[in-house]
Amino acid sequence: MTDSEFQPAMTGGCQCGAVRYALMSEPTHASICHCRMCQKAFGNYFSALTGVPRKDLIWTKGQPGNFRSSEAVERGFCRDCGTPLTYNALETDRITISIGSLDEPGRVKPEIQYGVEGRLPAFEKLHTLPGITTEDDNPPEMLMKMKSRQHPDHD
Numbered sequence: 001m002t003d004s005e006f007q008p009a010m011t012g013g014c015q016c017g018a019v020r021y022a023l024m025s026e027p028t029h030a031s032i033c034h035c036r037m038c039q040k041a042f043g044n045y046f047s048a049l050t051g052v053p054r055k056d057l058i059w060t061k062g063q064p065g066n067f068r069s070s071e072a073v074e075r076g077f078c079r080d081c082g083t084p085l086t087y088n089a090l091e092t093d094r095i096t097i098s099i100g101s102l103d104e105p106g107r108v109k110p111e112i113q114y115g116v117e118g119r120l121p122a123f124e125k126l127h128t129l130p131g132i133t134t135e136d137d138n139p140p141e142m143l144m145k146m147k148s149r150q151h152p153d154h155d
Contacts, residue, residue, distance in 0.1 A: 012102040013061070014078035014085060017151025020061035021085070023052050027097060030108045034123070035115030041067075041075050042084050042098070045123050046115075049087050050108045051096035057086075060155070103153040 008022035027050035038047035064076035064085050076086035087096040099105050113119070135143065 008058075010102055010104065010107070011060075011155060012097065013151060014081050014083035014101060015150050016078065016081035016083075018062045018080040019059070019064050019078045019083075019085060020151075020155060021097070022058045022060050023097065024056040024058060025052050027052050027108060029112075030099065030110045031112045031114055032110050033114040034117075034119040036118050037069050037073075038087075038115065039118065039120075041069060041087075045120050045126075046113075047084070047087065048099040048110060049096040050099055050102075051094050054093050054095045057095050057097070
């Protein structure tokens with residue numbers, strides 16, 4: 001594939017940069033899932049996912065590790081930093097990507113919630129909590145120590 005043929009719709013990767021990918025089509029059917037497996041896999045209240053046809057996901061740097069969380073699903077992650085990257089329903093021709101691992105996650109808007117039976121009670125009130133910026137919550141010397149070591153949101 002030449003550089004002129006390689007025009008990804010979106011790119012993304014893990015926190016440390018060891019694993020990078022390109023999506024060759026616009027992702028669709030963005031969702032969040034509240035099921036207990038997704039909560040554990042993401043270490044959070046829910047997972048946020050969007051997908052493409054399997055053929056449209058290209059690993060451009062490294063390869064993810066995989067964990068078979070059930071007979072039907074394999075979950076991809078960075079072996080170095082642990083970033084959740086994919087949710088792979090094995091019997092479909094589609095693969096889902098974690099929205100947070102995209103370089104431009106704001107371009108994707110979730111359309112539906114799954115696994116609502118596992119939705120944690122606090123989820124309903126998260127949007128009402130007060131907010132404060134990182135800069136307003138930390139003195140300058142702490143902000144210097146918090147300088148990101150993450151891979152930038154681009155290649």
